[in-house]
Each structure stands twice: as C-alpha cells, then as structure tokens.
Amino acid sequence: MHCLSVGPRGAAPTMCRRGEASVADSLAGVSETVVSATAPAIDPAFENVWDEIVWRGLVHVSTDQEALRALLSGDPITYYCGFDPTAPSLHLGNLVQLLTMRRLQLAGHKPLGLVGGSTGLVGDPRPSAERTLNTRETVAEWVGYLRSQVERFLSFEGDNAARIVNNLDWTAPMSAIDFLREIGKHYRVGTMLKKDAVAARLNSEAGISYTEFSYQILQGMDFLELYRQYGCVLQTGGSDQWGNLTSGTDLIHRVEGVHVHAIGTPLITNSDGTKFGKSEGNAIWLDAAMCSPYRMYQFWLNTDDADVIERLKIFTFLTRAEIEEYERLVEAEPFRRAAQKRLALEVTAFVHGTDAAAAVIAASEALFGQGDLAALDAITLRHALEELPxxxxxxxxxxxxxxxxxxxxxxxxxxxxxxxxxxxxxxxxxxxxxxxxxxxxxxxxxxxxxxxxxxxxxxxxx
CATH class of the missing domain: 3.10.290.10 (RNA-binding S4 domain)
Incomplete structure (x- = not known):
C-alpha cells in the first residue's frame, strides 16, 4: 500500500510506502497496529464514480442526473473547476472542489484547473456588499500562489494528466465591443436578474455594480472557451455558484447547440447551522504559512460527533466500509474520538504531507505527557504553542x-x-x-x- 505525500507550495507530490512517517493507531482510532494516511483512490464498492460522489454527499444540485451518471461511467471526459485569486491561498471550501476533482480524475477523467486571472480582477457578487478590487499586480501574484496549490492535489502524469489554465489568456485580448457582440448578445437581463446572488444584492442597501453583475457572463464564457479548446463538458463548483455554473451550460447550448453539465457541491455547515471552517472570521487556509499544520489538525480533531461522519465522507479517501465502521465507533465509543483522530490525520496528511501530520501528532502527544517535548522540531512546537495561551x-x-x-x-x-x-x-x-x-x-x-x-x-x- 502506498500513501500520497504532498509537499510544500509548488512541490511535486511524492509517493511513500505505508509505514514511513507512520503514527500510532491509537490516534487514528482503530487498533494497536501502525497506520499512515490513506492513498487517494476510488472505492471499488461502487459501480462508478457518480454513485460514489452521490453517496459522499457531494451532489447538492446538478444538471440531468441520469445523463451525468452515464457520462461519468463511460469514456473519459474533460471537466473543470475554477478558483479565483481573491486571497493568497485557497481554503477548506476550495478543498471540497479539489477533492471532487481528484476523485473524478482517479476514475479516469481529465481535469482542467482554472485559475481566474481575469475573474479575480472582478470578483463574483457577495451576498452583502461590493468586493474590494485588488490591483492587477496583487491578483497576478495570487494567481501564482493558487496555481501552485491546485497543482499539488492533481496528477499531471498519464493519459488523463491535469492541465492548469488561466482565463486571462482568452479574456485580455478581447475588446469590449467583441465581448458585447460575441458573448453579451446571448444573455437576457431578466434571466440574469433572477440569479440568487444578483437578486440578494438588488434587494440590499448596497445594490450591485455592473462589474459584479457581469461576473456570470465571464464565467459562462470560460466554460464556452474550455468546451471549444478542450472539449470540456462538465463544470463543478459550490452550490452557491449555481447561477454562474448554469450561465456556462446555457451559453454553450445557445451557441454550440449541445448539452453540457454542471455539479454543485453542498455548502458545508456544522450541525448547529454555523458556517464551516471559520472561527471569529479566521478561515482555515491551505497555505501552511497562513494556517499551520498543527492548527489544521486541531481544527479537524475538534469536529463534533454529529458532523464527523459527513466530514469523513467528503474530506477523506476512506472507503464506505471504513467510514461505516467509524460511524459505529462514534455511536458505541464516542469518548475515544476515533473518527475525529482519523479525520484529522487524513486531511492534514493530504494537505501538508505525512511528515507534517506525524509531527503535529507527536506534538499533541508530547504536550499532554505522552512524548518527549525536547524531541519535537522547533517549527511544529512553536505552532502548537501559538494555539495555546x-x-x-x-x-x-x-x-x-x-x-x-x-x-x-x-x-x-x-x-x-x-x-x-x-x-x-x-x-x-x-x-x-x-x-x-x-x-x-x-x-x-x-x-x-x-x-x-x-x-x-x-x-x-x-
């Protein structure tokens, strides 16, 4: 058995054999043997990847489900997901998309990771107020950061190797007149006004600028361009982006006369209804410089019993059988927090690598008297102490x-x-x-x- 070790920003994924950088299974919550993080793989218990992502709760809304099931069960297709550089790092919400992309790639399909060099200059409409427009230099810098992060989670080898694209490449050369004539003419203002994000802003005191109102056209144009260049027929994204996702499917149908597809993943919230991944305004970032591996590990370790099985389905590559066993353990022995320990190990190792996961677990043990504090590496120890008074x-x-x-x-x-x-x-x-x-x-x-x-x-x- 192998495990995927993901290195620091920009580093290529490497493979390590099970047993290297291993951690005590008492922390992973199974038995007294030794385990390491699970290798990314599709679950053979499912007939196809569509059935698996549905079971994992990753399909909140979509285009025709029967057509999608047939599409993902057949020959390899090209699909994409976009990431806008509105910050210097991706966060846990983006990780849902990255994991979904990886699952589809493991099933043989071909991913396009789009980094929004042009849409990042505009910003999609937020529910409450207009976004602050960042400088072109800042956006270009963040494009580089996000590109290197996306590259860490996909494979760039084999027949279905991933490809990274930047929508600035086809947007920048287009004049305003060309944009209005070639793309804008296919959109109806009445339909655009009905989009949830737009409607929410129209009913607020802040209103909405033409800039953010036009965002859905830009995203629709992205899907059209990727369909023309690469034969891309599926886009994934968060369900709060459904209006933007269908902007592309509708545009391609009008212009090219073909049906393409979209999948909207659920917005992850805690069982008490609070927003997932944020505490007092602090997002859980994927960049170790913005959120240490220790902090990330502790975040997952503190998952509520009511949420942990859903998190294992979405954020790990554990099989259905393994997750059902953890569900039984949560019910029978919640005090052991076996599911939380395994969740924290799996996600921290996937994002930061198995060495980092092992280091933070060693720090957690040592802080509570189960290891040698002097044997810890300085960076991990400092990160751990920063989370304490x-x-x-x-x-x-x-x-x-x-x-x-x-x-x-x-x-x-x-x-x-x-x-x-x-x-x-x-x-x-x-x-x-x-x-x-x-x-x-x-x-x-x-x-x-x-x-x-x-x-x-x-x-x-x-």
Missing part, C-alpha cells in the same frame, strides 16, 4: 511571573501557591522552587508551562 518573556523571567503573563494564574500569590502545592511543571519537570526561571530550553527557544493536569501555556523566550 502564551506570552513572550525576557530570558531569566521567574516562573511565577510567567504563570501570570500567560494567564495560568491571576496573581503572583496564586502562582506561588500553585507551585507550593506541586501543581506546576516547566518543560515536563515539576517546579519545586518558586524562584525558578524560564530558560526557553526547548527547540526554538520556547518553554511549556503546565498548571494541573491539562492547563497548558506556551512561553516564548527572547
């Missing part, structure tokens, strides 16, 4: 003061009492003397303070 102190700072600075105690006197009661440790060693100082002896010049069994804080010395 933490403080930066000068070299030689008294442990009592560090307890106060990190918020583990509310006063110096409370800190002294905690030490006297034997309830404080520094870097895994019990603090016996209240005059002890923080030295930052762990890798990267940091220390770990613990009060009691489970209350931790990070100390950055410098």
């Amino acid at each position: 933490n403080a930066t102190v000068a070299p030689g700072t008294n442990v009592v003061q560090a307890l106060v600075d990190t918020g583990l105690v509310s006063s110096l006197s409370e800190g002294r009492r905690a030490i006297a009661q034997g309830g404080v440790s520094l870097d895994g060693v019990k603090v016996e003397d209240e005059s002890a100082t923080v030295s930052g002896a762990l890798p990267g010049g940091v220390s770990v303070l613990r009060r009691g069994k489970k209350t931790l804080a990070g100390v950055f010395v410098g």
